[in-house]
Amino acid sequence: MNTDAKIAILGYGIEGKSTEKYLQSHGFVNISILDGKDIFDDLKKYEYIFRTPGISPLHPAFVQAKKDGVVITSHIEYFYKHCPAKIVAVTGTKGKGTTSSLIQKIIEQSDRKCFLGGNIGLPPLNFLDEVTADDIVVLETSSFQSFQLDAAPYVGVALMVTSEHLDYHADIQEYVDAKADLFIGQKSSDHLVYNSDFERTKEIAKKSLAKKYTFSLDDEHEGFLCIDGEKIIKISEICLLGKHNWNNVLAAVHVAHILGVSVADMKQAVSEFSGLPLRLEVVAEKNGILYVNDSFSTTPETTLAALESFAEKDAVVFLGGSDKKSDYSDLVEYIQNHKNVVPFCFGETGKILFSLIGEKAYYHEFLSESFEAAQKINTPGSVCLLSPASASLDQFDNYKVRGEYFTKLCT
Known part of the structure; x- marks a missing residue:
């Protein structure tokens, strides 16, 4: 790409x-910002278009632009093609941020420089000029970013893949295919670590030519998480709440093992890692009641995992938000069959869940009203x-704002 090439950046988030800052700092002088x-x-007048992840590469305007000879690329694809370091890419419906952050912590524990970016932290072009061949880059990658990506990581990680983002993707198969695009370009010298507990994840793994490593909740033995039968860390030493987080730990230590990190460094990093904000985060404990903020949980599967984490306790759970056409049947069945769980529903999908769950559920329009009512039975x-x-978009700008609001209610 010549510095005088006609470039459009589509989307200015x-x-x-x-992307604009990076290209300008490297002498590109013919950049247009398309936003609005x-x-x-008239996209055909450009030679290169950097697509925002929020717009599908299947948009008719992009399809036509390609026919007109325009190269459609993206921020993350450009990074891949110019990064001198080995890249670890993590994708999945949930667990990406926790696993990516834990991988970074383990690698840094081994006194190696590690950059974290993508769908978490910084946009990777922010730090591209700092990266050397001896470093490691970890990219948390959404389906929006991997969709038709013309690049592949040295180490790929495929976590649980269930139904998600059906307000963006045409159907579940397109969503799964978008995830698989991250690994299709892998070579036999690359590596893919994947969760064999999920059929759609296994489907994705089949599309990669990389050397493959599986992990599963079956990799627990005598109170330890294991790799190939080797005991790596005691479950009692893991700070992360919830059995579902064992999979995130297993994924991270598999990656560390591939990159040559010692077991001692793995143990040290995992035992010190308490997770990310708004992922089963304990925000208060008052009058013997534990207040847990899992606002990041935007799918029925992750809420089910959260409830299973507290299966031995009585639990009030707040359910609701904006609709992503999710299948709630497993979550509803769990709540109906567990007397210790009392659901307080709110917002747009709260109405749906209230109707599906039946007589044991409560409904209020707003989270604050549900919270106030729940305190009477805690x-x-x-x-x-x-x-x-x-x-969260029916009542909040994003899951972070929702989580911060809940924390204020609790404290």
């Missing part, structure tokens, strides 16, 4: 601004859990 209602007008020794099983 965090990635778009980072007319962004798809008892010492119980858990008060926000794990909404839904996106």
Whole structure:
């Protein structure tokens, strides 16, 4: 790409601004920013278009632009093609941020420089100029970013893949295919670590030519998490709440093993890692009641995992938000069959869940009203859990704002 090439950056969010800054700092002088209602007008006049992840590469305007000879690329694809270091890419419906952050912590424990970016932390072009061949880069990667990506990581990680983002993707198969695009370009000298507990993840793994490593909740033996039968860390030493997080730990230590990190460094890093904010985060304990903020949980599967983490306790759970066309049947069945779980529903999907769950559920329009009502039945020794099983956009700007609001209610 010549510095005088005609370039359009389509979308001017965090990635778009980072792309512009990087290209300008490297002498590119013919950059147009397309942001607003007319962004798809006359795309054929550009040689390269950097697509925002928020717009599908299957958009008719992109399809036509390709026919007109325009190269459609993206922030993350450009990074791949210019990064001198080995890249570890993590994808999945949930667990990406926790696993990516833990991988970074383990690698840094081994006194090796590790950059974290993608869908978490910084846009990777922000730090590309600092990366050397001896470093490791970990990229948390969403389906929006991997969709038709013309690049592949040295080490790929495929976590649990279930139904998600059906407000963006045409159907579940397109979502799965978008995840698989991250690994299709892998070579036999690359590596793929994947969760064999999920059929769709196994389907994705089949599309990679990399050397493959599986992990599963079956990799627990005598109170330890194991790799190939070798005991790596005592489960009692893991700070992360929830059995589902064992899979995130297993994925991270598999990656560390591939990269030559010692077991001692793995143990040290895992035992010190308490997770990310708003992922089963204990935010208060009052009058014997544990208040847990899991606002990041935007799917029924992750809410089910959260409830299973507190299976031995009485639990009030707050459910609801904006609709992503999710299948709630397994979550509803669990709640109906567990007397210790009392659901307080709110918002758009709260109405749906209230109807599906039936007589044991409560419904209020707003989270604050649900929270106030729940305090009347909370008892010492119980858990008060926000794990909404839904996106937040009906009442909040994003899951972080929702989580911060819940924390204020608790404290």
